[in-house]
Amino acid sequence: MSNIRYTKDHEYIRLDGDVGTVGITDYAQHQLGDVVFVELPSVGDAIVAGKQAAVVESVKAASEVYAPVSGEIVEVNSAIEAEPAVVNEDPVGKGWFVKLKITNPDEFAKLMDEDAYKAFVASMS
Amino acid sequence: MSNAHDHADSSPLLRTPLHALHVELGARMVPFGGYDMPVQYPKGIIAEHLHTRAAAGLFDVSHMGQAILAGPNVAAQLERLVPGELRDLAEHRTRYTQLLDDNGNILDDLMVTRLPPVKPGIERFFLVVNAGTKTADFAHIAARLPELELMPLADRALLALQGPQAVSVMARLFPGIEQMKFMSFGAADSKGGPIFITRSGYTGEDGFEISVQDSAAAAFARLLLDQPEVQPIGLGARDSLRLEAGLCLYGHDIDTTTTPIEAGLLWSISKRRRIEGGFPGDERVRLQIENGPPRKRIGLLPEGRAVAREGADITTPEGRIVGRVTSGGFSPSLGRPIAMGYVEQDFAKPGTPLALTVRNQHIPAIVTPMPFVPTNFYRG
Numbered sequence: 001m002s003n004i005r006y007t008k009d010h011e012y013i014r015l016d017g018d019v020g021t022v023g024i025t026d027y028a029q030h031q032l033g034d035v036v037f038v039e040l041p042s043v044g045d046a047i048v049a050g051k052q053a054a055v056v057e058s059v060k061a062a063s064e065v066y067a068p069v070s071g072e073i074v075e076v077n078s079a080i081e082a083e084p085a086v087v088n089e090d091p092v093g094k095g096w097f098v099k100l101k102i103t104n105p106d107e108f109a110k111l112m113d114e115d116a117y118k119a120f121v122a123s124m125s
Numbered sequence: 126m127s128n129a130h131d132h133a134d135s136s137p138l139l140r141t142p143l144h145a146l147h148v149e150l151g152a153r154m155v156p157f158g159g160y161d162m163p164v165q166y167p168k169g170i171i172a173e174h175l176h177t178r179a180a181a182g183l184f185d186v187s188h189m190g191q192a193i194l195a196g197p198n199v200a201a202q203l204e205r206l207v208p209g210e211l212r213d214l215a216e217h218r219t220r221y222t223q224l225l226d227d228n229g230n231i232l233d234d235l236m237v238t239r240l241p242p243v244k245p246g247i248e249r250f251f252l253v254v255n256a257g258t259k260t261a262d263f264a265h266i267a268a269r270l271p272e273l274e275l276m277p278l279a280d281r282a283l284l285a286l287q288g289p290q291a292v293s294v295m296a297r298l299f300p301g302i303e304q305m306k307f308m309s310f311g312a313a314d315s316k317g318g319p320i321f322i323t324r325s326g327y328t329g330e331d332g333f334e335i336s337v338q339d340s341a342a343a344a345f346a347r348l349l350l351d352q353p354e355v356q357p358i359g360l361g362a363r364d365s366l367r368l369e370a371g372l373c374l375y376g377h378d379i380d381t382t383t384t385p386i387e388a389g390l391l392w393s394i395s396k397r398r399r400i401e402g403g404f405p406g407d408e409r410v411r412l413q414i415e416n417g418p419p420r421k422r423i424g425l426l427p428e429g430r431a432v433a434r435e436g437a438d439i440t441t442p443e444g445r446i447v448g449r450v451t452s453g454g455f456s457p458s459l460g461r462p463i464a465m466g467y468v469e470q471d472f473a474k475p476g477t478p479l480a481l482t483v484r485n486q487h488i489p490a491i492v493t494p495m496p497f498v499p500t501n502f503y504r505g
Contacts, residue, residue, distance in 0.1 A: 033153075033361070034171040036455040037430040037462075039484070055484065057432050059170040059455050060361055062484075084430070088169075 004092075005068065005111035008120065012092060013068040015108055022053065022068060023096040024087065027121050032058040035087040040076040040098060047071060047100065049107050054097050056087065069107040071100035141187035142282045142342040150357050158256030160188040163359040170361035174457040177328060177366055178498075181290040182358035183349050187282040190259025191336055192252045193240070194266065196273035199248035200239070206269055207237070208385060208404045210395030211250075214239045219308040219323050221393050223385055224254075224262060229406020229413075230381045231388065232265060233258040234373065236334075238310045238323060251310065251321065253283070253334070255375045282342035287332035287366075289501060290354040295322075295333055297352065307331070307503045317341020328363070329370025329500040368463060369456050371424060371495025377435060378422060378451040378465060386413040387467065389422045389495075420448065421473040424495040425464040425481065427488045432462045433481035439466050440480045440487065447472045450481065458498045465495065 004014045010028035013020040029035065039055040047053050053067040076098050080086050087095040102108060112120060138161040147154065152163030163185065165173060176182055194203060200211040209222025216239050224232040233254050240249040254262045259277075267275045286294060296303045299313055305324040313320045318338040326332035337345050349355050364374065373379045379388045384406070391414065398404070399414060427433055432455055439448035448468030456463045464481065472479060477492040 033165060034169045034455075036171075037432060039431065057455070059365060059457075060164070062432065062434065081430075 002114050005108055005113060006117035006120075007066065007068045007111060009066050011065060011068050013108065013111065014092075015102070018102055018105075019074060019099050020069060020071065020102050020108065021096045021099050022065075024056065024065060024091055025117070026091050029088045029091045029095070032056065032060075032063065032088075034059050035084040038080050038084050038087065038097065040078070040081060041073050043073050043076060045073045047073065049104075057084075065097060067100070068111055069100075069102050070104055071102040073098050074101050075099040139188070141185055142339040143185045143187060143284075143346055146343050146346055147185065147357075152357070152359060155360070157360055158188050160256060162188060163357070165359040165361045166357050168356070170359070170365065171457045173356065173358045173362035174365050176356050177288045177330065177358055177362060178458055179288070180356070181286055181288040181294050181332075181352070181354040182328075182362070183346065183355050184285040184287065184358050184363055185282075185346070186285050186334070187342065188256035189283055190252075190254040190256065190262060191278040191281050191283060192254075192263060193249055193276045193278065194252055194270075194273055195243075195247060195249045195276070197246055197248070199250050199273060202270050202273055203237070203250060203266075204398070204403060206266065206405065207235075208394045208398055208407070208410065209237065210398055211237060211239070213395070213397075216241050217310045219310055219325055223379070223390065223393070224265065225385070225405040225410075226381060227405045229384045229409040231375070231379045231383055231385065232381060233262050234375055234379060235262070236323070236325060240310070257376060278336070280339050281336050282339050284335045284337065284342070284346060284349070285326050285328075285332060286335065286349060286355070287326045287328040287330045287358075288354075289331060291330070291332040292503065294349065294352045294354050298348070302333075306505075315341065315345075317344065320345075324503065327370075327372055328366035329372070329496055329498060329502075330366075331501055331503040362457075364452075365454055365457055368452050368454055368465065369458055369496065369498040370500055371465065371497060373422070374452060383422075383467070384410055384413060384418065386410055387418040387420055387422060417470055420467045420469050422451070422465060422467055423473050424493045424497060425450070425466065425479065425490040426493045426497075427462050427464060427481050427490040429488060430462060431483045431486070431488055433464045433483050433488065433490070437464070437466075438482040439468055439472075439490075440482060441472070442478050442480055442489070444480070444487065447479070453481075456497060463497045464490070468492075
């Protein structure tokens with residue numbers, strides 16, 4: 001069974017035990033265009049579902065990345081701070097943003113699964 | 126993720142004659158100046174930008190306004206509306222100037238070319254103005270200069286071919302065109318009707334702007350795209366290219382709250398015109414030349430990678446607001462953010478340490494001369 005869930009704002013979270021890896025989807029990176037800067041939170045920060053977790057800037061605009069679920073930041077991907085283009089090249093792999101220890105598994109369960117997200121993206125075009 | 130690309134506008138968008146070609150090429154279309162325009166093609170803004178600096182990029186600028194202004198003494202008449210030197214402008218030569226309001230503020234910036242007279246005593250000028258202002262510009266010119274004939278060329282598309290290899294592409298299609306001087310004009314005949322070509326552009330590169338009849342535009346664009354050096358370039362890269370070149374975007378870096386002197390466009394006003402005036406707001410402009418303007422357009426190099434965009438406050442290192450960013454973005458050529466904006470005169474000197482406010486953080490930035498990237502205009 002898939003351990004990845006999606007938000008309507010095009011973030012994903014992949015759960016491994018009680019640690020979720022958060023990033024933006026391929027659809028999101030494509031919509032943004034070339035990513036030139038990311039601003040990440042600090043390890044230890046508490047973040048709340050639906051609130052800003054990071055900022056991603058493309059050539060054209062800055063966008064907020066929202067936390068799919070609440071939790072505490074346990075790791076940030078400093079590789080994408082040094083090389084933001086990785087977010088375009090491999091958004092759900094090397095281009096992840098943060099890892100967080102989730103506080104409420106129910107929040108994860110309520111998010112869209114792969115099929116629901118695919119249908120959601122298809123409905124947007 | 127929030128979407129900063131929302132464009133809520135209910136008015137129907139106009140289309141250029143190249144619209145279907147943009148869609149076919151996979152462009153992402155956005156509203157600009159009332160038109161549905163390509164912001165980027167599949168390769169993306171950075172690749173398009175770097176391609177233009179290295180080879181040749183094709184831009185659809187058909188949304189811009191083209192017109193012929195004809196009649197007796199057009200140069201002297203049009204000088205009543207702009208501070209540029211037109212009386213001394215030779216035939217087939219092009220000049221950059223601004224339409225000013227009665228306070229010396231900028232209604233639009235434009236390119237003006239003197240065409241040969243069709244009959245003695247009747248001068249003709251070819252004008253290219255911005256898309257969003259063209260209706261107002263043409264109404265203003267017609268109202269202020271009723272004795273002249275203003276003929277908007279609504280049935281002509283405008284293409285720009287820009288980059289160091291633009292000239293070899295054009296010379297393949299129009300042998301001898303490599304002889305054209307920068308900021309000069311030529312006309313050619315084609316099966317699709319007369320073509321107007323100026324050696325000019327707005328990217329900081331050598332290049333050409335080519336006016337063709339709507340019906341011939343798509344075929345001509347395809348012919349250019351068939352050349353190995355040429356790729357299609359969207360408005361996103363057009364913006365980053367002109368920002369690197371330190372060029373103003375109307376409605377952002379210049380508008381009806383800025384004079385040419387504040388905007389650093391004194392170079393576009395000849396010595397005679399500075400002395401004689403005779404354009405709207407000439408007294409205010411003269412005083413600003415004499416005493417220095419209260420604020421000036423400057424370039425800024427911010428530290429780090431966060432991008433300070435239009436509207437960001439410019440402060441002293443201590444946090445006092447002394448100005449505002451009017452254009453800011455990521456420079457693909459430099460691999461770092463750059464910005465331009467207006468600051469109080471005392472803070473405009475290159476090397477002055479300032480700061481930019483981005484998401485409530487104060488990012489150190491240094492005032493820097495423009496262009497950010499050396500221009501590569503043809504000077505042969």
